[in-house]
Amino acid sequence: MAIESDVVVIGGGLAGATAALSAAREGVHVHLVSANESTLRQASGLIDALGYAVGHAAENDGEDAGAGSGDADAVPGPLADPFAVIEDLPADHPYRVAGADALREGLALFDDAVGDLYRGGHTDRNALVPTTSGRAKPTARYPQSVAPGLASDGRPMLLVGFEADTEFDAPLAAERLSAAGVPFDVSGATVEFAGEYRADAAVTRLAHALERDESAASGRGTTAGEGRTTRQRLADRIRPHLGDAERVGIPAMLGDSHVEEVRADLSERLDAEVFEVPTGPPSLPGIRLEDRLFDALDSAGVSMTTGTPVVDFETGADGRVASVTIDRNGARIPYEAGAFVLATGGLVGKGLDSDRERAHEALFGCHVPQPDDRMAWSAGGAFADHAFARFGVRPDDRMRPLDVEGTPEYANLAAAGGVVGGADVAREKSASGVSLATGLVAGRTAAEEA
């Protein structure tokens, strides 16, 4: 026997969640299987679509880009409108293969799933969101808690970091933003987090203290009532640095599920709009996004199994994939379905594996085009135009991975997200958009083939 469903989606990141929602919308029963907790927990929570136009490998020998001279020619400015340049992308870029409409519909599916948690759906254009490193990241969607911090807003800004949080140097970030020419005054201050917490307290500890509004006098997190609370004390520490600032950016740790309540309270106390600055992992906006997307999956009737890797698959006599096998501490359990979506990620997510000879797709062994010469995988310079960055399966317009001859590897297997090649998502700032566009199409294909 086996666990049965119409469609099995392998991978619990943004691409897998999108593919599962997309397939479920077509009326089929979907089972989402994820090896670990969703990688959304490590994501910033920003949904980028296409932030920069970067050249194709042929245009760049890599040496210049890696020189770090920082001149305007090497680093093109952020794109205002991702959709305006899709036709200029290489023909094998996922956006060209899936089509601009797939990106548009993928973003619409995302907007529908996350509701009021996110902003940016009113326009095709990118927003510029200040990050902890003091850059303005071009992004298509951003959490509501981040919205007042947009760089297009002219109001004077104060950035606040915490002494214990070495990741965010607020004065330096403010200096960088100023140097980048943002159209507002920005200053930075470092304060001590309110209350007695260990120097390396987990970000969830501080978020918990803000959300519960603990009494800072108590070591055991007693809630408001005795003495001044965490929020009160934090506001008091920020106030002397306020100056003319009308908005205040704090690292994204303003509570977990009640972020809007924390934000409103702090804003009132400071008489300035408080917003979150997205951080690196672990990321509370990423965790909130995960929670919201998984609620949407639950509402769509999607079944989910997390913490069990898919280790094998079986094909039927017709050459289609018949089942995949998960490993649960040595017990091997088959999941049967009519169609499958591969959303296992790229080289970092382990959907692609590599040895000294070849890079290969880790589960089904799908064809991954690559230079025969191992030395040609990478270029000089850490941020250069590396061939490996575009590694991945090459799909048809229904997102089915193609073999070396250009025919689908399996008629009922579609791919989505980082496992799909053709885009340098780190340089383009397009990882989320690629996941949404390919996830949307792969989910539809799987529903049709199921």
Place this chain on the structure above:
Amino acid sequence: MSDTHDTHDTHEDCGCDGEANRSAATDGGAVAGSTAGSEDEFEPVDVFEGSEMDLRPGADSCYKCTSCDTSCPVAEVDDSFPGPKFQGPEQWRLKRKEDTEIDDSITGCSNCMRCDGACPSDVPLSQMHNTARAEYVENQQPTLSREYLRNRILANYGTLAALGSKVPRLTNAIMGNSLVQKVNETVLGITAERDFPEFADQTFRGWWKERGGPKVESEEKRVAYFHGDYANYNTVEVAKALVRVYEAFGYEIAVPDQRCSGTPMFANGMLDDARRSAAVNVESLGEMIEQGYDVVASCTSCSMALRQEYPELFDFEGTETVAANTYDALEYLLINENVIDPLSEVDAADHDIPDFAYHAPCHSRNQGLDRQAVELFRYLDGVDVADVGDSCSGISGTYGWKEEKYEYSMEIGEEMFEHMEHANGETGMTECPTCSMQMEHGTGYEIDHPLQVLEAALVDTDVTI
């Protein structure tokens, strides 16, 4: 020869084992992997050869992303607890320096094991915590200390229960006495805030024997039931529900000899106690598997121990086989039987089955089983099973019984209590006996096991299976 590793140039005449010496001199460090050109994959049990435990392969996989700390329910409320990243990989690095003992904050870990599932790099965090905790108890916790005594008692609940359940009513009366509870707290450090779980009038094994064993015989469908201590002494109705449901599906059930799965022993660093229990269980269950039985457990911490902790920590003959053939009871039914069709024919309203507030235990989450109950009972008409969120219940077995942890335990559980209050159902549901205690303690709800709901829907009705 490398100049980094010892004082003589050759090993021809020194009588030492050059290879072993090299490893020791580098403490299992960088050269170890390159010596023999071995490409063998890391096997957890290899590191326990001899008496030294070495978890370097796990430490090296950690790239300090801190996802584990974000998943840790204790680090979220306890300012003295530095989180799983410190307890695992960082502790290991510190330990490489001489004269560094295990940090006593290891006793703050509740062994919920959520860090395992959070790690994107498959670092065996809970395994590292288990070994660090065992080393701490072995070397740094005086066996005459109140803490050791208390933890030993909590960890060996089954031994106490075996005595207490011989005179269940008397034991219940004594343990329910508030003076006894106060003494427990003052003398032993067991919180007086909690009511000691009541013993059933008859143990499950007593009932099974009196019943004459299995009522169904089958050559093909055979399960060996690992009930654990709690379903034997306390929640006997869960064990009986398993028997009735499995027999309804045509299974021959065996109830083999067994001891505690070891979960509370791991959590308290009592690794020797756990090893003794595990040896009995692996042998007994291994024999059943040879006879064609699969092992099922109704407690998700028991199945977790058999499937994950045993192979990580022990290497008895058959440990891997037992792990690979052990299942959660509901999981096994869903893999092997069509539960959905008969369940879809039942209307809960006709059979007084209430709505439920369901909590997934951390140890079911770690096995990827956290969704199975809510997804299954979608097919049961007239019942709303609300998932009360992904927080830890806070009790984590023995953790919430400790006087100094009680408040943290309740603060961790607060989110679950709130979600339970908001859910339609006023009956709780969970697979874990101690989560069940915590749910009842925080809300006053009665708590059922999913097997009891299946029993009510499929056995106590006239539906055809």
